[in-house]
Amino acid sequence: MGIGILIAVWELYKLLAPDDGVVVGGLRVLPRTTDLAMPHVWDMAARLLEPVTRQEGSPPLWAAVALAGLTTLGIAAAGWIVGVVVGIALALVMQRWRLAEWGLLPWIILSQTVPLIAFAPIVKSWGSRIEIGGFEWQDWMSVALIASYLAFFPIAVGALRGLQSPDRLHVELMHTYAAGYWPTLLRLRAPASVPYLLPALRLGAANAVIGAVVAEVSTGLQGGIGRLLIQFAGQASGDPSKAWAPIFGAIALGLVAAGAVAFLGWILKDYRRGEAA
Numbered sequence: 513m514g515i516g517i518l519i520a521v522w523e524l525y526k527l528l529a530p531d532d533g534v535v536v537g538g539l540r541v542l543p544r545t546t547d548l549a550m551p552h553v554w555d556m557a558a559r560l561l562e563p564v565t566r567q568e569g570s571p572p573l574w575a576a577v578a579l580a581g582l583t584t585l586g587i588a589a590a591g592w593i594v595g596v597v598v599g600i601a602l603a604l605v606m607q608r609w610r611l612a613e614w615g616l617l618p619w620i621i622l623s624q625t626v627p628l629i630a631f632a633p634i635v636k637s638w639g640s641r642i643e644i645g646g647f648e649w650q651d652w653m654s655v656a657l658i659a660s661y662l663a664f665f666p667i668a669v670g671a672l673r674g675l676q677s678p679d680r681l682h683v684e685l686m687h688t689y690a691a692g693y694w695p696t697l698l699r700l701r702a703p704a705s706v707p708y709l710l711p712a713l714r715l716g717a718a719n720a721v722i723g724a725v726v727a728e729v730s731t732g733l734q735g736g737i738g739r740l741l742i743q744f745a746g747q748a749s750g751d752p753s754k755a756w757a758p759i760f761g762a763i764a765l766g767l768v769a770a771g772a773v774a775f776l777g778w779i780l781k782d783y784r785r786g787e788a789a
Contacts, residue, residue, distance in 0.1 A: 518666065519553050526550050549752045556760075559753035577740065578763040584724050584736040585765050587652050591659025592720040592769070598660065599667030599716065606668075607675040607701070608693070617672075624665050628723065632730035655727040655736075663716040670712025674705025710777045717769035725762055739763050763767035774784050 526545045533549075534542035543549055560577075563570035602620065604611035635658055639649040678700050686696045735744025740758035748755035 520549070522553060526552070548749065548752050551756065555605040556753045556756045559751075560757055560760075564754075568682050573757050577737070577757050580735060580737045580740050580758065581761045581765050584721070584728065584738065584762075585768060587656050587728075587736065588717075588720040588765065588769065591656040591661075591724060592663050592717050594656065594660035595663025595716050596667055596713070597714075597722060599664040599781075600671050601670035602664070602668045603676055604697075606672050613672070620665060622670055623661075628658065628662070628726050629730050631661075632727045635727075636731045649730060651733050654731055655724055655733055658727035659720040659723035662719035666712045666715040666719065667709070670708045671705055674708030675701045676703075677708060678704045706780050710773065710780070713776065714770050714773045717773050718766050721762070721765045721769050725765075737765065 529545045531546050533540045533544045560574040562573055564573050564576045572773055580717045636654040639654045642649040682700060686700055725738045728736040729742055737758050744758055
């Protein structure tokens with residue numbers, strides 16, 4: 513339904529708006545509607561079925577995008593897992609000690625103000641200097657680390673809110689049973705945090721995909737959706753429909769990531785009552 517509405521809005525704007533777009537006060541606030549700037553939806557869909565290039569044996573465009581998408585998805589998944597571990601660990605520390613929450617939470621929030629496109633090359637440069645025994649840092653690890661950098665923030669905040677969500681009455685009841693920290697955490701706080709944690713995991717998964725794509729662009733990593741975005745954008749003047757293919761691929765990655773977390777939510781459905789928005 514939402515995709516159909518988006519297609520209808522796209523085509524209506526292309527039909528009704530002027531070729532030069534909507535200009536207000538000398539500034540263009542909406543894009544041009546020429547075929548170069550806004551190809552028809554059916555042209556973009558048809559281009560996906562055509563070969564990437566005119567060379568003999570060139571694979572279909574959708575296959576090249578799908579292969580690049582799998583590469584980016586694997587890197588984003590690795591970053592998401594690291595983000596989950598780091599985010600939940602920080603939430604546990606902040607929930608356990610109020611002083612840690614006061615000291616860490618402002619810095620966790622401040623960390624998200626760093627421009628990612630400037631931060632990515634620095635991470636790659638630092639990572640290339642890491643050599644521990646026979647271990648050598650790979651370029652994809654820099655991308656995964658940047659993906660985890662974006663993923664951990666919503667997870668840490670959501671998990672902290674969830675761990676702090678049980679009513680004082682319930683916490684005091686656990687105390688009357690002489691339950692220590694770990695039994696209270698496992699039997700009360702962890703189940704109570706699920707309605708807050710699942711939306712945070714979905715947001716973290718989407719952030720990991722965004723971080724992976726942007727990091728691929730910034731670091732020049734080959735084989736992923738980010739590289740295709742740069743490569744096909746340079747060919748947009750002669751083949752505008754082709755440039756939109758990796759964009760569709762990136763959107764599909766976000767949907768797959770959110771769907772994977774939704775499956776996790778189905779497993780934990782017994783704890784999802786009153787899930788936080």
